Amino acid sequence: MVNSNSEKSKNEYDQGKIRRIALVSFSLMxxxxxxxxxxLQMSGFAGTMEDTQLGFNAExxxxxxxxxxxxxxxxxxxxxxxxxxxxxxxxxxxxxxxxLISWNYKRGLPERIGLSLAWVGVIAAVLDGIENxxxxxxxxxxxxxxxxxxxxxxxxxxxxxxxxYVAMAWTMVGFVVNRTPLATHLKSIQIV
Numbered sequence: 568m569v570n571s572n573s574e575k576s577k578n579e580y581d582q583g584k585i586r587r588i589a590l591v592s593f594s595l596m597x598x599x600x601x602x603x604x605x606x607l608q609m610s611g612f613a614g615t616m617e618d619t620q621l622g623f624n625a626e627x628x629x630x631x632x633x634x635x636x637x638x639x640x641x642x643x644x645x646x647x648x649x650x651x652x653x654x655x656x657x658x659x660x661x662x663x664x665x666x667l668i669s670w671n672y673k674r675g676l677p678e679r680i681g682l683s684l685a686w687v688g689v690i691a692a693v694l695d696g697i698e699n700x701x702x703x704x705x706x707x708x709x710x711x712x713x714x715x716x717x718x719x720x721x722x723x724x725x726x727x728x729x730x731x732y733v734a735m736a737w738t739m740v741g742f743v744v745n746r747t748p749l750a751t752h753l754k755s756i757q758i759v
Contacts, residue, residue, distance in 0.1 A: 582670055589663040596656035603653055606646030610639045620698070620724035625705075625717035632709035644706050647699050654692040654699075661688020661734040668741030684737045691730035698723035 614631040618624070635643065662685045669681020701720035705712040 582667065585663050585667055585670075589660055589667060592656045592659040592663060596653060596660050599649065599653035599656055603646050603650050606642055606649060610642035610646060611635060612639070612643050612646075621721055621728075623718050623721040625712070625714035628705060628717050628720075629710055629712075632706070635709070640706060640709060644703060647703055647706070650699055651696060654695045657731075658689045658692030661691070661738060662686065664688075664738045665734070665741070668738065668745055681741070684733070687730050687737065688734035691727050691734055694723050694727040694730060698727055 611634070612631060613634060614628065618627050619631065622628070632640070665681060665685035665688065669678055669685070698720055701716050701723065705716050705720065
C-alpha cells in the first residue's frame with residue numbers, strides 16, 4: 568500500500584511538472600508568435616503561405632524579395648531567426664500536451680500511440696527549422712539564389728504542416744476524448 572501511495576504521489580508530481588511545462592511553453596509560444604508576426608509585418612514582406620511556403624516557385628519568392636529594401640530584408644531575416652524561438656516552444660508544448668493526454672492510459676496500444684504522437688510536434692519543429700535554413704539562404708541573396716532552394720524550402724514546409732496538423736489534431740481530440748466516458752474506458756483497458 569505504501570508503494571502504491573508513493574507511486575501515485577510521484578505520478579501526480581510528474582504530471583504537475585509537465586502541466587507547468589505545457590503552460591509555460593504555450594505562453595512563450597504565443598509571445599514568440601507575436602514577435603515573429605510583428606517583425607514580418609514591419610518588414611513589409613507581402614508573400615502568403617500559399618505562394619511562398621507552399622508555392623515551390625523560386626520566381627515568386629524572388630518577386631516578393633525584390634520589393635524589399637535592405638532594411639526590410641534585415642527585419643525579414645530577424646523575424647525568421649526569431650521564428651526559431653517559436654519552433655522551440657511549440658515543439659515543447661506539443662510534446663508535453665501529448666504526454667499529458669496519454670499519461671493515464673494503461674500500458675499497451677493507447678499509451679504507445681500517445682507517446683509516439685508526443686514526438687510529432689517535435690518533428691514538426693525540426694522540419695520547420697530546416698525549412699527556415701533554406702528560406703534564410705534565399706534571403707541572403709534575394710535575387711540570385713538557386714531555384715532548388717525554393718523547392719527544398721517548400722518541401723520542408725509541406726512536411727512541417729503535415730506533422731503540425733497531426734500534433735494539433737491529437738492535442739484537440741485527445742483533450743476532448745479525455746473528458747468523456749471513452750477516456751475512462753481507454754484508461755482501464757490493456758491492449759498489448
